[in-house]
Amino acid sequence: MTPSISATHFLFLLLILSSSIAYSQQDEAFFVKKSMDKKLLGLETEQLSHLRLYWHDVLSGENPTSIEIVPPISDKFISGFGYIRMIDNALTEEQDRSSKLLGRAQGLYASASQDKVALLMAMNFVFTSGKYNGSSISLYGRNPWLENVRELSVIGGSGLFRFARGYATLHTVEIDIAKGNAVVEYNIYIFHYADSIALF
Numbered sequence: 678m679t680p681s682i683s684a685t686h687f688l689f690l691l692l693i694l695s696s697s698i699a700y701s702q703q704d705e706a707f708f709v710k711k712s713m714d715k716k717l718l719g720l721e722t723e724q725l726s727h728l729r730l731y732w733h734d735v736l737s738g739e740n741p742t743s744i745e746i747v748p749p750i751s752d753k754f755i756s757g758f759g760y761i762r763m764i765d766n767a768l769t770e771e772q773d774r775s776s777k778l779l780g781r782a783q784g785l786y787a788s789a790s791q792d793k794v795a796l797l798m799a800m801n802f803v804f805t806s807g808k809y810n811g812s813s814i815s816l817y818g819r820n821p822w823l824e825n826v827r828e829l830s831v832i833g834g835s836g837l838f839r840f841a842r843g844y845a846t847l848h849t850v851e852i853d854i855a856k857g858n859a860v861v862e863y864n865i866y867i868f869h870y871a872d873s874i875a876l877f
């Protein structure tokens with residue numbers, strides 16, 4: 678008697694187990710399309726490119742592109758801890774603001790350090806000219822802007838910059854302390870899958 682009961686139990690357990698495996702396989706298969714061919718998305722050859730752009734942070738004048746949306750928490754912190762600025766800054770080919778406009782840096786930066794001067798930056802560089810018009814790269818990271826060279830991460834991209842990854846070095850080439858304006862050179866090194874970058 679006893680052995681046949683445990684055999685029944687065993688079969689019953691097996692049935693539950695196998696049906697739950699079948700369900701989980703079914704669930705997975707339902708939304709995960711496996712083993713996609715990279716060629717279908719034009720992702721055959723990854724390349725490394727260097728882009729150089731000039732970022733214009735304009736706080737003053739009639740048409741500022743960098744606007745404070747949250748003021749500092751208090752005047753207790755020399756770093757202005759807590760302030761947030763929204764930006765739609767011009768990105769040009771040369772340091773001169775009137776040189777060719779390549780795109781815009783859209784996003785925000787915030788004072789994220791209490792005892793040091795350091796910003797949290799989150800931006801999309803959206804290109805507005807030529808082949809890369811409409812494509813973008815996303816940058817994110819820490820910017821202790823008083824230092825000579827800073828570094829941000831390229832965390833992704835869209836359009837011709839899909840699957841982009843890499844980093845950017847930032848170097849301030851012009852600063853007007855009274856007005857708060859600055860021009861920063863961005864050298865961006867990215868892996869991506871598009872054709873060669875003729876623009877830069």
Ligand SMILES: *[C@@H]1O[C@H](CO)[C@@H](O)[C@H](O)[C@H]1NC(C)=O
Pocket residue numbers: 805806807810811
């Ligand atoms: C960029 O794309 C937009 C939207 O498709 C278009 O209106 C604009 O004329 C394009 N600019 C250039 C310079 O090709």
